[in-house]
Each structure stands twice: as structure tokens, then as C-alpha cells.
Amino acid sequence: xxxxxLNRIRRILHAIALTIVSVSMxxxxxxSKPGAVDNGKWGGTHVEMQVTPQGATLEFDCAEGTISEPxxxxxxxxxxAKGTFLPQHGGPTTKDDASRNVEVVYSGxxxxxxxxxxxxxxxxxxxxxxxxxxxxxxxxxxCA
Numbered sequence: 001x002x003x004x005x006l007n008r009i010r011r012i013l014h015a016i017a018l019t020i021v022s023v024s025m026x027x028x029x030x031x032s033k034p035g036a037v038d039n040g041k042w043g044g045t046h047v048e049m050q051v052t053p054q055g056a057t058l059e060f061d062c063a064e065g066t067i068s069e070p071x072x073x074x075x076x077x078x079x080x081a082k083g084t085f086l087p088q089h090g091g092p093t094t095k096d097d098a099s100r101n102v103e104v105v106y107s108g109x110x111x112x113x114x115x116x117x118x119x120x121x122x123x124x125x126x127x128x129x130x131x132x133x134x135x136x137x138x139x140x141x142x143c144a
Contacts, residue, residue: 037071047130048138062143080107
């Protein structure tokens with residue numbers, strides 16, 4: 001083979017290698033998860049969450065919650081964070097209402113703009129599960 005043909009083959013192989021690396025990096029980038037749940041509003045049926053760098057506040061149909069630490073994602077897009085849950089009721093609040101604040105652990109999985117979030121109240125067998133979407137307003141029904 002002459003030098004011209006070898007150089008051309010090298011350039012083609014180099015271009016193919018760059019394309020493979022580029023496609024692999026793009027695919028890895030789309031599969032990899034960012035380091036934290038994005039700040040801002042996340043909403044769904046029965047819940048709205050406002051995420052900040054320090055944690056989050058949650059508003060449910062007839063309750064509210066807080067997450068007291070950053071929502072950091074692991075390599076598979078999951079988080080777990082400590083927080084509180086405060087059941088509410090219809091009618092006026094009393095000074096004893098604050099004592100009903102319950103410590104819980106919130107966990108979730110982020111896939112694109114969707115976050116599956118859940119927590120389990122003490123004494124309950126199954127977790128409370130919600131699906132929320134980045135930038136959406138929650139659909140809430142207030143306590144009567």
C-alpha cells in the first residue's frame with residue numbers, strides 16, 4: 001500500500017473513533033444523573049414541592065412537609081433525605097398542632113423531568129407515593 005492510502009485509512013479510522021467516543025459520551029451524559037434535584041417548583045396530583053439548595057418544602061392536600069437537607073442524587077438518580085411531615089385538618093389551628101410534626105425520611109428517583117417521591121409514616125405499612133414534574137404546579141385539594 002502506498003503512503004497516501006495508509007494516511008487516508010488512518011483519517012477514516014480516526015474519524016470513526018471520534019464518532020464512537022462522541023456518541024458514547026452523549027449517551028453517557030443522557031443516562032447519567034446530575035448531582036442534585038433541580039431547584040424550583042415540582043408538582044403533581046396531591047402535592048407541590050419547592051426545592052432549594054438547602055432542601056425542600058412540600059405542600060400536600062391536607063398536610064405539609066419539609067426536607068431539611070439537600071436532595072443529592074446518586075449515580076442511579078436516587079436520593080434519600082430527612083425531613084418532617086405535618087398532618088393538617090379542616091377548621092382553625094391550635095397551639096397543639098405544631099406537636100403533630102412527624103420526622104420522616106423522604107426518598108425519590110429522578111428520571112428526566114419526573115420525580116417519584118415517597119415517605120412512610122411511623123406505624124404505616126406502605127409508603128405514601130407521589131409523582132411530580134419539574135416546573136408544574138401541584139393539583140391540591142384543601143382540607144374542608
